[in-house]
């Protein structure tokens with residue numbers, strides 16, 4: 001049965017009407033589909049969105065991203081509802097680091113400090129001394145002093161940060177992102193031969209063999225800024241294709257080439273979790289005020305400390 005009758009013909013206008021009625025703030029990550037980015041009040045990387053959530057002045061936050069991002073917004077906004085278009089929009093990094101197993105891992109390294117990438121559950125954040133994102137990970141590691149340091153849950157980001165900081169002793173939880181891990185170093189090398197003038201931009205969640213071939217490694221915001229800085233030069237982009245929208249808005253003639261995966265037939269650079277969110281689900285979340293992201297208040301109180309510390313240090 002078609003659901004289309006449930007939706008107004010001008011969905012975008014209906015979303016904006018509901019947004020005003022609810023006094024809502026729509027936050028969207030760069031990996032969201034273009035029409036969602038166009039409707040959002042703030043589009044950003046994980047750090048910018050956490051900041052926007054921290055300073056939110058509204059009655060409702062609608063978070064178009066993945067669950068850990070909305071959870072972070074909820075932790076920073078006790079008492080203010082945070083809803084999402086699709087509660088199933090998870091993340092392979094957060095899902096690959098269950099709180100009970102991580103608690104055991106931390107217990108095996110007494111005396112170690114815990115620095116956790118923001119792509120983790122509220123429970124894991126609550127066990128952490130400090131949180132980081134891809135845009136401030138180097139700075140956060142450097143702020144932690146020389147004590148033994150656990151870095152979770154992305155092993156690729158950990159290796160990259162370790163190279164940048166010279167800290168080769170990081171104790172690493174061996175997680176990975178299903179999207180960034182599938183970019184193929186072999187196919188990328190072939191693509192570079194065919195496009196020798198291209199600037200290769202990569203997210204630090206990529207495997208080292210891909211990062212070794214990159215001209216520039218940064219968060220989504222950093223990748224967008226670099227691409228826009230050189231509008232004449234083609235870019236090969238090793239991150240989720242959602243970033244293309246913002247680049248094209250700022251540099252319409254820019255040639256953008258998605259980094260290849262090993263399997264030519266897949267839409268490898270689309271995050272299957274981020275892409276669960278649609279305009280229809282965004283409309284429903286505003287209309288029905290749900291699904292709401294809830295965090296146990298005790299966990300939220302503990303998790304808020306390392307998140308706020310990160311925001312102060314960044």
Ligand code: 13P
Nearest residue numbers: 045046047133134219220
């Ligand atoms: P950014 O913080 O760089 O936007 O990264 C978020 C993310 O999930 C990357 O896969």
Ligand code: SF4
Nearest residue numbers: 066091092177179271
């Ligand atoms: Fe998680 Fe990877 Fe999707 Fe980012 S791209 S939300 S790290 S699964």
